[in-house]
Amino acid sequence: MSVVPAGVLPGATAVQDGGAGPAAELGPPARLWPSLAAVYRAQLSRARVARIPLLFVATFQSIGIMIMMRGVVSGGSEAQYVVAGASVVVVAYVALNLLAQYFGQLRASGGLDHYATLPVPPAAVVLGAAAAYASFTVPGALVTAAFGSVLFGLPLGNLWVLAAVIPLAGAALSGLGAACGLLAPRPELATLFGQLGMSAALLLGVLPPDRMPEAVRLLRDLLPSTYGVEAYARTFAARPDWVLVFTDMAVCAGVGVVSLAVATWAYRRAAVR
Amino acid sequence: MCAVRGLTKTYPALRGRRGVPAAPEVRATDGVELDVRRGEIFGLLGPNGAGKSTLVRQLTGLMRPDHGTVRILGHDIVAHPERAARILAYLGQESGALDELTVSLAAETTGRLRGLDLRQARAERDAVLDELGLTPIAGRPLKKLSGGQRRLACFAAALVGERSLLVLDEPTTGMDPVARRAVWSAVDRRRAERGTTVVLVTHNVIEAETVLDRVAVLDRGRVIACDTPAALKERVSGEVRVELVWRERAPLEVAEVAALEERAVESGRRWTLRLAPEEARAVVATVTGGAAYAALDDFTLATPSLEDVYLALGGAARQGLVKV
Numbered sequence: 001m002s003v004v005p006a007g008v009l010p011g012a013t014a015v016q017d018g019g020a021g022p023a024a025e026l027g028p029p030a031r032l033w034p035s036l037a038a039v040y041r042a043q044l045s046r047a048r049v050a051r052i053p054l055l056f057v058a059t060f061q062s063i064g065i066m067i068m069m070r071g072v073v074s075g076g077s078e079a080q081y082v083v084a085g086a087s088v089v090v091v092a093y094v095a096l097n098l099l100a101q102y103f104g105q106l107r108a109s110g111g112l113d114h115y116a117t118l119p120v121p122p123a124a125v126v127l128g129a130a131a132a133y134a135s136f137t138v139p140g141a142l143v144t145a146a147f148g149s150v151l152f153g154l155p156l157g158n159l160w161v162l163a164a165v166i167p168l169a170g171a172a173l174s175g176l177g178a179a180c181g182l183l184a185p186r187p188e189l190a191t192l193f194g195q196l197g198m199s200a201a202l203l204l205g206v207l208p209p210d211r212m213p214e215a216v217r218l219l220r221d222l223l224p225s226t227y228g229v230e231a232y233a234r235t236f237a238a239r240p241d242w243v244l245v246f247t248d249m250a251v252c253a254g255v256g257v258v259s260l261a262v263a264t265w266a267y268r269r270a271a272v273r
Numbered sequence: 274m275c276a277v278r279g280l281t282k283t284y285p286a287l288r289g290r291r292g293v294p295a296a297p298e299v300r301a302t303d304g305v306e307l308d309v310r311r312g313e314i315f316g317l318l319g320p321n322g323a324g325k326s327t328l329v330r331q332l333t334g335l336m337r338p339d340h341g342t343v344r345i346l347g348h349d350i351v352a353h354p355e356r357a358a359r360i361l362a363y364l365g366q367e368s369g370a371l372d373e374l375t376v377s378l379a380a381e382t383t384g385r386l387r388g389l390d391l392r393q394a395r396a397e398r399d400a401v402l403d404e405l406g407l408t409p410i411a412g413r414p415l416k417k418l419s420g421g422q423r424r425l426a427c428f429a430a431a432l433v434g435e436r437s438l439l440v441l442d443e444p445t446t447g448m449d450p451v452a453r454r455a456v457w458s459a460v461d462r463r464r465a466e467r468g469t470t471v472v473l474v475t476h477n478v479i480e481a482e483t484v485l486d487r488v489a490v491l492d493r494g495r496v497i498a499c500d501t502p503a504a505l506k507e508r509v510s511g512e513v514r515v516e517l518v519w520r521e522r523a524p525l526e527v528a529e530v531a532a533l534e535e536r537a538v539e540s541g542r543r544w545t546l547r548l549a550p551e552e553a554r555a556v557v558a559t560v561t562g563g564a565a566y567a568a569l570d571d572f573t574l575a576t577p578s579l580e581d582v583y584l585a586l587g588g589a590a591r592q593g594l595v596k597v
Contacts, residue, residue: 023347026359027436028388038385046373111369117333118386119358272335272354 029119039120039128047136051098058093059140062086065206066148075152077233078208083148084233085205087162088169088225090140092201095174097194099133103181104190107270116271126178126263133177134170141166145232158235161245168252169228173201175259176224182266201225224255274470275309275332275438280341282327301327302338303494310487312464314471318481318579319491325474326366326442328491332472333363333440345438361438362387364431366446368415368423376418376426377402377411380433387434397433404462405429405455420447428456435467442474457484478579482506490583497586502579509577509585513553516573517544517560524568529559538584542570547581 030038069082106112115125141162149156177194184190204220212220220226231248234240282302289295301324309315317325330336332343334354343350350357371379380401384394402408407422407429415423428444439460445453463469475481481488482502489499498505517523519542525531533556537544548556553574560569577585 024360024437026348026356027434029359030386030388034390035386038382042374042378042382045375045378106369109369110365110367113330113335113363113365113367114370114383115386116335117358117361117363117365118383119355119388120386124386272337 027119030121030124032121032124035120035124036128036131039125040132043129043132044136047132051094051136054098055094055136055140058090058137059143061093062089062140062144063147065089065202066144066151069206070151073152073208078210079152079154080233080236081208081229082206083145083152083154083236084229085202085207086148087141087145087232088165088205088229089198089202090144091134091137091166091169091228092173092198092205092225094137094140095130095133095170096177096180096201097198099130099174099177100181100184100190100194100197101187102129102133103178104184104187104194105181107182107184107190108187112267112271122267122271123260123264126175126267127260130171130174130178130260130263134167134174137170138166149236154236158240161232161235164249165228165232165252168249168256169225171256172224172228172252172259173197175256175261175263178263179259179266182263182270205229224252224259227252227255274311275307275343275345275472277305277307277328277332277344278342280305280328280331280338280343282331282336282338300324300494302331305341305491305494305496307489307496307499309470309472311470312468313486314460314464314473314484316481316485316488317472317474317491318476318478318488318583320476320583323491324494325476325491327494329363329440329442329472329474333357333361335363359388360436361440362431362434362436364428364439364441364444366442368427371427371430372416372423373414375412375414376407376429379415379426380430383430384433387436389434394433397435401429401432401459404459406451421449421452424448425452425455428459432459432463435463436469437467438470438472439463440472443476444473445477445480453480460484481579488579490579490586492583492586498582505579505582506577509547509581511549512547512577512581512585513550514573514575514577514581515546515548515553515556516575517546517556517569518542518571519544519568520570521568524565527559527563527565529556530565547577547585 066082066086073079073082145159145162146156176197180193180197181190184193200223204223205225209217209220227248231245231252234245280302281300281304284299284301286298287293287296305328317328319325327336331338332350334350334357337354338351345357345360348356348360374382377398380398381394384397385391389397402411405425405428407426410418410422415426418426424444424447431439445456448456460471473485485502487499487501488505489496491497523530523534523544525534533546537546546556557572557574559565560572
């Protein structure tokens with residue numbers, strides 16, 4: 001069906017150029033921010049199609065936990081942890097669990113080849129996907145926080161803190177999720193890591209820390225979402241200690257940077273084998 | 274354009290585990306040497322497991338070879354695999370990364386990740402979708418499309434953001450004739466206007482014969498022949514292929530048929546024979562008369578195809594190639 005003989009093509013005179021001549025000019029690379037925006041937009045659109053039912057699951061799960069805890073916890077600082085923890089669990093479910101599954105599948109099915117053969121910075125692929133998954137948790141986390149505050153009679157005035165807590169906890173957890181998905185040798189293991197991470201965020205985040213044994217409390221301190229929970233829980237106080245709130249957020253941001261850097265490294269490693 | 278020298282990749286042996294049998298080490302590509310010229314459609318033909326995809330992954334910088342060099346347009350791809358993405362566009366066999374996007378967004382995003390700005394990416398997206406006849410389904414997610422349409426959409430994404438080399442791994446799998454025609458005319462247009470080079474992986478013999486300028490025949494990781502399809506077929510031009518399909522079983526009680534048995538490649542009720550023309554005539558005379566005819570379901574007589582070339586060159590797989 002090919003009707004153009006190779007001999008008449010433009011530039012076909014140098015037939016045996018063998019790739020040995022002077023190097024030809026390369027096509028343009030994709031710059032970080034535009035390609036990050038493109039990946040973000042694409043991921044958000046696929047999340048819209050495929051993930052809405054899962055978002056409902058995440059939200060109902062958190063609301064269910066709070067209703068359950070209502071029977072155990074009466075109020076005070078314990079209630080603050082329950083509400084803050086349940087809100088952050090929504091973020092953990094989507095950013096950690098679902099993103100680990102997504103990257104695990106993408107790696108196993110050879111879907112990473114698509115990105116690896118485009119001149120796009122690895123950070124753009126990882127950050128774009130992480131940002132899309134994290135921003136997708138916003139409505140669920142807000143609904144959970146508002147419902148919980150009403151349920152436990154906590155003030156709603158500092159709900160705006162979630163605007164900082166969600167992206168920071170989201171960055172830390174989605175970096176972790178992406179790294180799990182990209183490093184797991186098999187997609188089932190990626191799913192398992194994601195689920196375990198989410199269970200950890202659930203148990204260590206929702207339960208009040210005062211009654212935990214020392215070892216578990218140490219584990220809790222290692223989990224990046226803890227600092228998001230702490231920051232948000234502090235704002236329920238009558239006169240919040242804003243220095244501590246922002247310190248917690250700063251720790252969360254630091255962990256986020258590290259975990260996204262690890263995820264980017266994992267992507268590079270997975271893309272070229 | 275593209276020069277490959279001594280390319281070797283060995284997959285390590287796998288130790289047996291529960292449920293997973295041990296596998297010996299495999300040379301997926303074994304000292305491959307190729308020269309692809311500018312503006313040609315160069316084919317890699319071979320059965321499954323011949324090493325085509327491994328070779329392509331090494332050309333595109335996705336896999337590092339153990340030994341050997343790949344130079345594309347003067348760039349060393351083994352030393353700088355990241356440069357491959359700025360020279361070539363690759364259409365792999367998997368669509369996983371694009372599956373949940375709409376056709377339009379898949380093409381646009383790919384263009385942007387190939388370094389186009391938003392305006393350019395949208396303009397090229399519209400032009401390519403229009404060229405391939407995908408505009409009516411531009412708003413549908415790839416997942417909801419048939420296999421052939423999805424493949425065409427991935428091909429569209431590969432074309433957005435012009436590249437001087439297209440590496441296509443079985444691009445027309447599952448496509449109907451209309452879609453296939455759209456693919457080959459899009460390729461031809463780019464060749465005629467911009468001198469675009471194409472490296473095409475296929476195991477489809479008919480497609481290889483009709484679209485390729487030159488073809489490398491791969492078998493167990495080695496290039497066993499490399500020439501134009503016509504020149505390759507010239508090597509077996511003294512032969513005719515006879516295919517016999519028996520109703521239930523071959524009538525071995527007929528002496529002439531029994532004599533043919535050891536020269537035939539059997540596949541169920543089908544016998545394939547490569548014979549000199551006069552022998553072929555004699556066989557046809559035998560099987561179209563007497564007792565043998567009663568047992569015969571169908572027969573065909575054909576000039577040799579690239580499949581016969583593959584077999585004549587000592588290709589190991591007896592029926593790895595597709596004739597559609």
